Amino acid sequence: MSQLSPYRLIIADDHKMFLDGLQSILRYESDYEIVMTANNGRTVKKYLTINPDEKIDLVIMDLNMPEMDGVALNSYVKKQFPSIKTLVVSMLSDPNKIYQLIQDEVNGYIPKNAQKEELLLAIETILDGNSYFSKSIKEAYTKSIFEQKKAKPVALTKREKEILKLISEEYTTQEIADKLFLSKYTIEGYRTSLMSKLEVKNVVGLAKYAIKHGLVE
Template sequence: MKESNHYQVIIADDHAMFVDGLRSILTNEPDITIKLTASNGEEVLKYLQINKDEKIDLLITDLNMPKMDGMALNKAIKSQFYGVKTLVVSMMEKPNTIKTLTEDNVNGYLSKNSEKKELLKAIRTILEGENYFSPAIQQALIKGMTDAKKMQEIKLTKREKEVLSLIAKEYTTQEIADELFLSKHTIESYRKNLIAKLQVRNLAGLTRYAIENNLA
């Protein structure tokens, strides 16, 4: 990194305490200036559209935000403002979320539980032209890829998916039977077969599987 480089950063997060904490960390970095703090993605896009001639090097964003969340913001940034790098800092570590963000060319991802040292390492790594994904995020991504491969091997029928979806929505056996116009005994059989087929132990396992695979 050349000493003459000076970087301009935008922070998007609707939690004031996190923004204040990040501001206090970056204040001690003489070559980094925070140009904007925003509580949602719409504010960021509006700023960039109005200030097109201003060079923004990095966006640090949360995922859960009102109006426009971090995933939508990252995708919009990558399609409209090619020079802006993006770093997601979030409590969410769902494999599907991480996979989608990597497909949308996010430059980094780490947990909000990360220490100051790792946060600065991520920021510096991305500003210097490389991507940064924390070890925990890399593990979650690998797990997601492994789970996706397993899911491809497991073929669920349309009816099994319907039963699984209703289980995840906390329907009782009788309610599922009424919803699908089947007998209670048939639904119990579906439930037992799904537990065996998906190699989970109980209803909680079925629910988790449904959520992780967007069936809930």
């Protein structure tokens, strides 16, 4: 992947020992030049804002940093400098943060305990125009997709919410029918439909859903 001039990198991490270690690894790689280091995202943002025409190829960043974390920094870089690649190197593997980073087009993510060889492979892969995510990060992302799906509220009609609320308040099918001036069979149809829609097995599941989503006090 060698090019005529070295790839220009910025590193942001608030742990000095890790920052020094990363510099030490990359210093012996002739393909890379470390333009600057920072201990928070805001410093990187300021540098890029002041030097918009300076060629930067890759920003390597921690996730948990003071003032401006990796999620916010990645979002800023991708919006303002889309040609700059981004790589997160972090001990954190919060599924929701990984989900957000990927939505914001981060180019790669590896854990801090990755081997030197994987770090160099990730950098090389990203600078070659591809993405790189460690196995553990891919697994956490799969989990985040599941969590996002699970957390997404199902759209219910006003009548469905009304019936769900009454079910959770332990009204019988006949009592709900009488209260809403509907037939018992109509209420049974709603109940079956709600169980299917909310992916629950019984009226207990319906009641739990209603409580969780604030449909009952």
